[in-house]
Amino acid sequence: MSNQQQESADELAKRFKKQDGNRKERFIYQDDELIEKPFNWRQLGRLFTYLKPYRKQLLPVILVGMVLGTLTRLAIPTIVIMAIDEAIDPKDGEASIPKLLLFAAIMLALYIIQWGSNTYRIKHTNIVGQRVIHDLRSHLFSHIQTLSFRFFDKRPAGSVLVRVTNDVNALQDLFTNGVVNLLMDCVQLVGIVIILLVWNFKLGLAVMLTVPLMFLVSSALRKRIRFAWQDVRIKQSRINSHLNESIQGIKVTQAYVQEKENIQFFESMNSSNIRSWNKASAMNQSFGPIIELTSAVGSLILFWYGSYLIQNDLLTVGMLVGFANYIGNFWEPINRLGQMYSQLLIAMASSERIFEYLDERPVVGELPEARKLAEANGHVLFDNLVFEYEAGRPALKGVTIEAKPGQSIALVGHTGSGKSTIMNLLCRFYDPTEGRVLIDGTDIRDVSLESLRSQIGIVLQDTFIFSGTIRDNIRFGKLNATDEEIVEAAKAVHAHDFIMSLKDGYDTEVQERGNVLSMGQRQLLSFARALLANPRILILDEATASIDTETELRIQKALQTLLKGRTSFIVAHRLSTIRHSDMIVVLDHGSIVEQGSHDELMAIRGTYHGLIEAQYRFLSA
Numbered sequence: 001m002s003n004q005q006q007e008s009a010d011e012l013a014k015r016f017k018k019q020d021g022n023r024k025e026r027f028i029y030q031d032d033e034l035i036e037k038p039f040n041w042r043q044l045g046r047l048f049t050y051l052k053p054y055r056k057q058l059l060p061v062i063l064v065g066m067v068l069g070t071l072t073r074l075a076i077p078t079i080v081i082m083a084i085d086e087a088i089d090p091k092d093g094e095a096s097i098p099k100l101l102l103f104a105a106i107m108l109a110l111y112i113i114q115w116g117s118n119t120y121r122i123k124h125t126n127i128v129g130q131r132v133i134h135d136l137r138s139h140l141f142s143h144i145q146t147l148s149f150r151f152f153d154k155r156p157a158g159s160v161l162v163r164v165t166n167d168v169n170a171l172q173d174l175f176t177n178g179v180v181n182l183l184m185d186c187v188q189l190v191g192i193v194i195i196l197l198v199w200n201f202k203l204g205l206a207v208m209l210t211v212p213l214m215f216l217v218s219s220a221l222r223k224r225i226r227f228a229w230q231d232v233r234i235k236q237s238r239i240n241s242h243l244n245e246s247i248q249g250i251k252v253t254q255a256y257v258q259e260k261e262n263i264q265f266f267e268s269m270n271s272s273n274i275r276s277w278n279k280a281s282a283m284n285q286s287f288g289p290i291i292e293l294t295s296a297v298g299s300l301i302l303f304w305y306g307s308y309l310i311q312n313d314l315l316t317v318g319m320l321v322g323f324a325n326y327i328g329n330f331w332e333p334i335n336r337l338g339q340m341y342s343q344l345l346i347a348m349a350s351s352e353r354i355f356e357y358l359d360e361r362p363v364v365g366e367l368p369e370a371r372k373l374a375e376a377n378g379h380v381l382f383d384n385l386v387f388e389y390e391a392g393r394p395a396l397k398g399v400t401i402e403a404k405p406g407q408s409i410a411l412v413g414h415t416g417s418g419k420s421t422i423m424n425l426l427c428r429f430y431d432p433t434e435g436r437v438l439i440d441g442t443d444i445r446d447v448s449l450e451s452l453r454s455q456i457g458i459v460l461q462d463t464f465i466f467s468g469t470i471r472d473n474i475r476f477g478k479l480n481a482t483d484e485e486i487v488e489a490a491k492a493v494h495a496h497d498f499i500m501s502l503k504d505g506y507d508t509e510v511q512e513r514g515n516v517l518s519m520g521q522r523q524l525l526s527f528a529r530a531l532l533a534n535p536r537i538l539i540l541d542e543a544t545a546s547i548d549t550e551t552e553l554r555i556q557k558a559l560q561t562l563l564k565g566r567t568s569f570i571v572a573h574r575l576s577t578i579r580h581s582d583m584i585v586v587l588d589h590g591s592i593v594e595q596g597s598h599d600e601l602m603a604i605r606g607t608y609h610g611l612i613e614a615q616y617r618f619l620s621a
């Protein structure tokens with residue numbers, strides 16, 4: 001950031017602080033920090049690259065819609081001049097009716113052509129505009145899908161949402177009619193300037209005297225308008241982020257009876273947004289009077305100097321009327337360009353936010369020479385892993401674990417000791433700061449992400465259920481699975497009975513997050529999903545929630561089916577689950593403190609023994 005930009009960002013920050021001073025910020029949406037950059041032509045150029053695939057469709061729009069539309073618009077005042085000067089005698093005012101009718105017919109034809117070309121242009125620019133928006137949104141969405149966990153760690157889900165929805169929508173006006181109108185207005189302006197100067201250089205120059213003055217005043221306004229629109233976008237983004245959080249966290253909000261406070265918080269954000277919008281909109285409107293004033297001064301000069309020229313036989317009456325007509329047409333596009341400028345600014349602020357995401361590279365990338373991981377035997381070696389989420393704060397400090405094919409390894413330790421982190425590294429959601437993860441002797445950084453992850457099944461603590469049927473949710477493990485395979489998998493993990501007891505069995509609709517299902521049921525579904533995927537390596541981040549004994553038993557049985565013949569890692573919270581694991585690894589603050597079978601670890605009466613004792617005491621308390 002240059003000094004000047006930094007200064008402006010500080011200015012903006014101060015302004016926000018002042019505006020929001022009365023409201024205590026409960027959450028800070030860091031992602032929506034100030035985006036303070038001047039108008040960026042390169043960015044506009046980049047945005048227009050999305051038009052490239054539609055060059056063929058745009059060509060007739062430009063030729064028929066724009067050129068024809070602009071030419072007819074420019075021609076009409078000329079016909080007026082000709083009608084006055086050719087059909088009306090300047091001395092006695094007598095008119096030649098046939099000539100007048102001829103000019104009237106020409107004007108009518110021009111108006112019809114103009115109407116036709118406008119209709120054609122609007123229709124086709126709308127179609128192309130919508131397609132461009134569709135492409136941009138798809139591009140952004142597919143790009144976000146590839147980004148690494150680190151990207152999502154730093155951003156609230158709501159603000160990612162806003163970029164794919166609001167920010168892309170903000171470009172809609174620009175692409176549907178904005179660009180073409182902008183070009184037409186520019187061509188019209190240049191055309192008028194040329195016509196006026198060619199017809200009467202001095203008069204043309206005189207009436208445009210006020211233009212530089214207007215540019216001076218409006219450019220001073222522009223900077224403030226830019227700030228104001230950026231402010232609006234930030235406020236809207238905050239509302240969306242908060243909305244998303246509020247919906248996701250509604251249970252906690254209601255459980256802690258925080259609805260009132262939440263409503264107040266939302267209300268203050270909402271009001272702040274409307275204040276910002278009003279302010280930006282009012283500033284936008286101020287362009288109008290400036291242009292009207294300069295236009296009035298221009299007309300004054302025209303009639304004053306024009307009548308002087310007529311008196312001295314240096315100008316015809318028709319010319320004066322024509323000049324007045326052109327001047328009218330001259331301010332109209334300038335006024336529109338002023339309005340368009342704010343539309344462009346909104347588009348710039350949004351496109352900047354979109355490109356910021358598009359420029360984000362996945363931290364966990366694939367090497368160009370990445371090969372496919374061959375069908376794994378399931379030998380896994382974590383070789384001296386060191387990992388930091390944030391520089392200087394290691395979550396793992398030199399962890400070495402070896403799992404032979406088919407073994408089940410349990411990871412235990414206090415909360416925050418690094419268990420899930422090890423699993424994150426196995427799936428390559430992050431890359432280790434130091435050390436390696438090897439599968440069958442191959443460093444997982446050397447193979448494609450798809451071939452790696454397709455051989456690893458993950459059952460997470462918080463089982464995510466997608467909107468759709470139960471069947472769809474199980475099928476997520478293997479998209480081409482048949483209905484029979486799905487039922488088989490569900491039966492194997494003892495989920496079939498509860499599914500059949502639901503209203504529509506496998507066709508029962510569940511909503512996002514699957515709140516209608518119990519924790520145990522969700523877990524069984526995720527087991528079925530993992531079993532269907534049939535991975536060589538399985539990660540099970542066990543749920544912490546306490547479930548009834550019957551479900552617990554069912555889950556234990558399901559687990560046995562699931563683990564059979566696979567190398568498995570169980571991040572265990574209920575220690576009863578892991579008693580029969582081949583090896584138990586005990587972690588503490590990112591380091592391995594004990595390693596061995598249940599009996600071995602109980603015998604040394606160390607940390608593991610302590611954890612078992614504590615859990616036993618807790619359960620019997």
Ligand SMILES: Nc1ncnc2c1ncn2[C@@H]1O[C@H](COP(=O)(O)OP(=O)(O)OP(=O)(O)O)[C@@H](O)[C@H]1O
Nearest residue numbers: 153389390395413414415416417418419420421422
């Ligand atoms: N996305 C993240 N960004 C920054 N720090 C993180 C992130 N995820 C975890 N940590 C930190 O890394 C450390 C290890 O976390 P990890 O999730 O591996 O612990 P865990 O043993 O699985 O805990 P739990 O039993 O509570 O699930 C913790 O100190 C945690 O605060």
